[in-house]
Amino acid sequence: MEKINLLEECxxxxxxxxxxxIRPDGDCVGSCMAMYLxxxxxxxxxxxxxxxxxxADIFACIKDFDCIDSSFRVQAPDVFLALDCEKSRLGxxxxxxxxxxxxxxxxxHVSNVRGCGDVNYVVPGISSTAxxxxxxxxKEYLDAExxxxxxxxxxxxxxxxxxxxxxxxxxxxxxxxxxxxxxxxAIIDETFYEKTYxxxxxxxxxxxxxxxxxxxxxxxxxxxxxxxxxxxxxxxDLDGIVNQLRIIKGVECAIFMYETxxxxxxxxxRSCKYVDVSKVASYFGGGGHVRAAGCSMxxxxxxxxxxxxxxxxxxxxxxxxx
Amino acid sequence: MEKINLLEECxxxxxxxxxxxIRPDGDCVGSCMAMYLxxxxxxxxxxxxxxxxxxADIFACIKDFDCIDSSFRVQAPDVFLALDCEKSRLGxxxxxxxxxxxxxxxxxHVSNVRGCGDVNYVVPGISSTAxxxxxxxxKEYLDAExxxxxxxxxxxxxxxxxxxxxxxxxxxxxxxxxxxxxxxxAIIDETFYEKTYxxxxxxxxxxxxxxxxxxxxxxxxxxxxxxxxxxxxxxxDLDGIVNQLRIIKGVECAIFMYETxxxxxxxxxRSCKYVDVSKVASYFGGGGHVRAAGCSMxxxxxxxxxxxxxxxxxxxxxxxxx
Numbered sequence: 066m067e068k069i070n071l072l073e074e075c076x077x078x079x080x081x082x083x084x085x086x087i088r089p090d091g092d093c094v095g096s097c098m099a100m101y102l103x104x105x106x107x108x109x110x111x112x113x114x115x116x117x118x119x120x121a122d123i124f125a126c127i128k129d130f131d132c133i134d135s136s137f138r139v140q141a142p143d144v145f146l147a148l149d150c151e152k153s154r155l156g157x158x159x160x161x162x163x164x165x166x167x168x169x170x171x172x173x174h175v176s177n178v179r180g181c182g183d184v185n186y187v188v189p190g191i192s193s194t195a196x197x198x199x200x201x202x203x204k205e206y207l208d209a210e211x212x213x214x215x216x217x218x219x220x221x222x223x224x225x226x227x228x229x230x231x232x233x234x235x236x237x238x239x240x241x242x243x244x245x246x247x248x249x250x251a252i253i254d255e256t257f258y259e260k261t262y263x264x265x266x267x268x269x270x271x272x273x274x275x276x277x278x279x280x281x282x283x284x285x286x287x288x289x290x291x292x293x294x295x296x297x298x299x300x301x302d303l304d305g306i307v308n309q310l311r312i313i314k315g316v317e318c319a320i321f322m323y324e325t326x327x328x329x330x331x332x333x334x335r336s337c338k339y340v341d342v343s344k345v346a347s348y349f350g351g352g353g354h355v356r357a358a359g360c361s362m363x364x365x366x367x368x369x370x371x372x373x374x375x376x377x378x379x380x381x382x383x384x385x386x387x
Numbered sequence: 388m389e390k391i392n393l394l395e396e397c398x399x400x401x402x403x404x405x406x407x408x409i410r411p412d413g414d415c416v417g418s419c420m421a422m423y424l425x426x427x428x429x430x431x432x433x434x435x436x437x438x439x440x441x442x443a444d445i446f447a448c449i450k451d452f453d454c455i456d457s458s459f460r461v462q463a464p465d466v467f468l469a470l471d472c473e474k475s476r477l478g479x480x481x482x483x484x485x486x487x488x489x490x491x492x493x494x495x496h497v498s499n500v501r502g503c504g505d506v507n508y509v510v511p512g513i514s515s516t517a518x519x520x521x522x523x524x525x526k527e528y529l530d531a532e533x534x535x536x537x538x539x540x541x542x543x544x545x546x547x548x549x550x551x552x553x554x555x556x557x558x559x560x561x562x563x564x565x566x567x568x569x570x571x572x573a574i575i576d577e578t579f580y581e582k583t584y585x586x587x588x589x590x591x592x593x594x595x596x597x598x599x600x601x602x603x604x605x606x607x608x609x610x611x612x613x614x615x616x617x618x619x620x621x622x623x624d625l626d627g628i629v630n631q632l633r634i635i636k637g638v639e640c641a642i643f644m645y646e647t648x649x650x651x652x653x654x655x656x657r658s659c660k661y662v663d664v665s666k667v668a669s670y671f672g673g674g675g676h677v678r679a680a681g682c683s684m685x686x687x688x689x690x691x692x693x694x695x696x697x698x699x700x701x702x703x704x705x706x707x708x709x
Contacts, residue, residue: 226547232565236559239548249549250551253549262599262636265594269593272587274591281584
């Protein structure tokens, strides 16, 4: 898809709304904030508004984080910028999208390959929407704060340059970004690695109580409602546990589940090399990607494990027969 | 320090020994293996030998890993390449260094700023020795296997592009390296993140039994000999625990200790922003860096904590008074 001329597309707009998807993740927040800071600087006469569901506090290190409008009570804009998503994931901002005079869509999701805007820049396979946003920026307006927001977007969608979507270009852009001189080690710690004491307690518990089976190729751990209540914890406090289970030597498939109600579990699945966990999850009405997927299941811990592991075993057998 | 011409320096050598420091870490192994593979290719007529203490198995993904000579029974070389260290850290290879006709030293440690060779390329502040090795390579001989070894060196000494020693140039070199097309996501998982089941059990236990004090600014955890024996674990199975304690929100100083004998502990210290843990460690006869240090201490768990925390508290008070 051909590059668009962002400033040209926005040049006559009096009101511009920048928005992204519901439950905004690091790439969404980084992309939207970078775009917001950039347009405010490059188009000084326009009113630029950023509308997003309230992001996690870890992103408060981004300049103007407190300018995010989560009320969505904004007048219809001349230009609406939908970043990192298609129209259906805009949540409350969808009405603003519908009522805008011009819609610009910038995204890297393959499901949105054609774009949902009047003007589109959708490039699947690129590390992050932040990388696309950076490409479209006139570098004369860039500064450390904008660079920081772009950097946050990139590191969150690449697992800090770890996932295979990291291209040589991604690393070269990161090089240009850190040249602006922001404190990137602190940003990585604070937005990526930092945990609360409770999160670490739950991780510790899940690790200690984990069980390996299928000759060490599978691992499972679970947290029940009583434990969550004891720590006064939320489901988001369980983020990352399944990945810590997956990285055990020899493990192909990791399962982490937490109890959401009586005989009711939310299940996260990860795999390393050959098990397609999206198939396993969709068999039970869930979904996701080949290496990361999830579903909801009923029954007690043993029911869930028995049902899931039967599906995993089927794939492992197929793989071994090949 | 001016660049050296590696191939010119080695051109008349019949026997070349490449070596690094005792207890070789990722940068040491990556640098030495990259150099070994490169010289073997570029100087086809020379005998090139790699001498190193046996590195951890995680590095077996590097080509010719099984060519590493850990017996050090090699005839005196024409050229000895000491990588990532000064002479005194060469261990059993020191004799080979002494008996070599020419010694080349490539390093990035500030303590070795002048170099210990006849020919030196020591650049403190550079991310890794691997980055220096890459700089000195004639790119016409590079291939995916050499690039992979350099990449491993860089990621291990930068915490995967996280530490402040990561420069824009480091990221640009990483971009050039991954263009050779090796499986860098797998390398990161296998050489950096992968844990054994036992390592994860010990991590879980340490997290679950951790105690916060000084209003959440300090955290401590300990593993005793009985636990190590129960899991049949080695001290190296405790790597990374202190970092997982440090990343807790609000924590400035993390202490992890394990029992090495009756009333005897090995203590690891990490800090985030202002406590100089090298001062704390050296007060008790240990040493290290400002943000990462360690020492050995006598007494029971409570003795050790009381003594250490008094030193930490002193620094915290000074900091708060500023």
